[in-house]
Each structure stands twice: as structure tokens, then as C-alpha cells.
Amino acid sequence: MIRGKDGSIIPKVVIERLPRYYRYFDWLEDQMEKVSSKKLGELMGSSASQVRLDLSYFGDFGQQGYGYNVTKLKKELARILGIDRQTNFIIVGAGNIGKALVRYDAFFDAGFTLKGIFDIKPSLIGKKINGVTVYHIDDVKSFIKKENIEIAIIAVPKQVANDVAKLLVEGGIKGILNFAPLDLDLPSDFPVENIHIIDKLLALSFIVRHREDE
């Protein structure tokens, strides 16, 4: 668990909203100098008080009757989120999703440097994808240490995802972004975020179908 400025525990949902606040401040920067919590709440689909509460965990940013200074708070959020420095990461699995992620150019702008790709397919090892070398998964533990890798993206089939996760944790990885369609078997306090594409699509299609019934 993570504590805010005032010592209270920051709820995970608030941490997960933080990048969204950053996106809005980035977008607002070209349009206005200051923004009220009311306006921010409208943009985020929440309330002014929710916005004030969310941001209060991270510092004392707003000024009563003035609002938030957009440029200042954008910079502050960039610092809090670590966008102002580079974090080394690797991608495990050079299948379709893995390969697409290698070419995803938004990572670098957000402060993430892709240092290597890992797979087991002999024909891929030693090749480069978008300028980044593919290594054998057997070398991942030493690579994490040598290259100071903090985060790994798992984009392997679900049948091998837990074996990969185990290797990564043994190698000293600090956080995992998981695209494999299962919940990884990791200690409950290990930092992991999941992107379950099919889950999202199923939830969406449920909502679509049951709206029709109304």
C-alpha cells in the first residue's frame, strides 16, 4: 500500500486515475492557464469534490477561488508519475501483441525505454524488431539485473504466462503489465496491472445487449 502526503493510504482507483488527470492537464495546457475542480470534474465524468480529494493525496495544489494552475500541475503530475525520467522495460513474447507493442511509439514519450524483447522461437533470437533485439527467455534473469529493468510486459500465451512471471520475479522485476488472458499467480502485494482485451469486449457486449432490452 502507498500513503499520500498526509499519511493516509491512497486507494488504488485513485492511483489508476492519475494518468488520466495528466492527460487532461496536457490537453488543457494549450487552452487555459487555470482550471477549476468543477471543470475538471466535468471532463473526468466525476464531481468537483472527487477531483479535490483525488489530487489532495499527492500535494496541496489548488487555491480556493482560483483553481489549479494548469502548467504547474501538469509538471507536478509528470514528476509524480515519473514521466520526467526514463524507466527501463522489456516485452516478453514476440507474437502479434508483443510485436505491435514494440512498435508502439507512445512508450518513450511517457518515460518508458524498451531495452529488449524475449521469446523462445529460435528463428527470432538475435533479430531486431523496430531496432530492439530479441533475446532468448533463458537470458531474462541476468538481463533484468544487468540492464536495470524495472517493468516487464507479458504478451505470451496463457499456458506459459505463469512460468514467465515466475522467471521475471526471480530475476528481480518490480512490476508486470500482463496481456495474457489470466490472472497471474503472484504474491498478492506484487505490483501487476492487467490488460484483458477479451474481458473488456465481453463486458461491452453485455452492456450493448442489455441496453437494447430496455
Place this chain on the structure above:
Amino acid sequence: MIRGKDGSIIPKVVIERLPRYYRYFDWLEDQMEKVSSKKLGELMGSSASQVRLDLSYFGDFGQQGYGYNVTKLKKELARILGIDRQTNFIIVGAGNIGKALVRYDAFFDAGFTLKGIFDIKPSLIGKKINGVTVYHIDDVKSFIKKENIEIAIIAVPKQVANDVAKLLVEGGIKGILNFAPLDLDLPSDFPVENIHIIDKLLALSFIVRHREDE
């Protein structure tokens, strides 16, 4: 908003958990005939009472002192989620993410049939990717009607994502899964789910960094 069996409004978080329940029942089917809400809660990282409450929105499945019949509830969830029938969808944007998704074979198993890909790049129009034809975005509105498309995946640059969303809604699309890194400007009750890869990675890296400080 969507109402459950007993008429109460189903919270969106519960709908979003439903595919995860399905995944666990699918996995449990090879291992046990029945499962208790306690065991399910452990798997899901929640409590037995949360599991009972979640599932109660969709029907009267469990039996006191017996638990849930795994095969029966898996079938029931497949029906509720629409996995037992095919839903037609399209992908807009044949860039890296779009192309990877075209090749993602989990869609069909989950009940989703990819009917077309849309882009604006002249060199792509008329080509096939993994057996699916790429059409010009100008034809998307008539295609949605003609092919009975319910869901669209948006995988275009953020600069054009709102224009694409507008076209899709005009064409009669019923739900959007959005990969573009912004919140689409849609009516607040329009069904949309977002997959914001960078947001997830930023939240993860925040958690990783602040755990270190403990």
C-alpha cells in the same frame, strides 16, 4: 443502466467482473464439479459474500451448503455474456495495434466475428489481413448497416479518434472498444470501454516506485 434479475441496478464494476468469473469457471471445469463462494472469493481476491452478491444480480445460481455447480454456471455465464452466439465487429485503424488485433485469435472463441478492417491508407484498401478485407473509412456507415455490425474497435491515432467515433455512432454502431489514448467525446450513456495502455503502465510504475520508498 442495466437492471438485474431482482430489478436492482447492476453496478458497472460487477458487469466488468463477469468475464473474470467466466474465466475462473472455465478453468475450474477440469478440476471440480462444484465450487464454494469462499473458494471463488479466494481465486478472485474478494470475499465469499461479494461473490454471492455479484452473481445474485444475474440469477439464483448457488445452493446453500452446496455451492455452485461449475459446468452449469459456466454455461449460464456463457449465455449471459453472449459467448454462445457470434457478435459481429470491425476494427478501425490498421496500424500496429489494429494489425495485431486482427491476428488475435481469442476473439472468435469468445463469440466475436471480425467482419472488416477500416483505414484511410490507399495502399491498404482492398488488401486482406489474416483473411479479412481492409475497406476505406468512407464506407464504414453503410458497412455497419449492411453487415449488422454491433461493436467497433478504435485503434487510430488520437488526433482522428473522435472523428472516427462520430462516424461509427452515425452509422449505428452500438458499442466501442477504444484503444486511442483519450476519452472519446460521446454521449455519457453510450457504451464504451477503454484500453489505455500508457495509463496502465504509468499507474504500475507509480506503484513500483512508491513501494520502494517504504
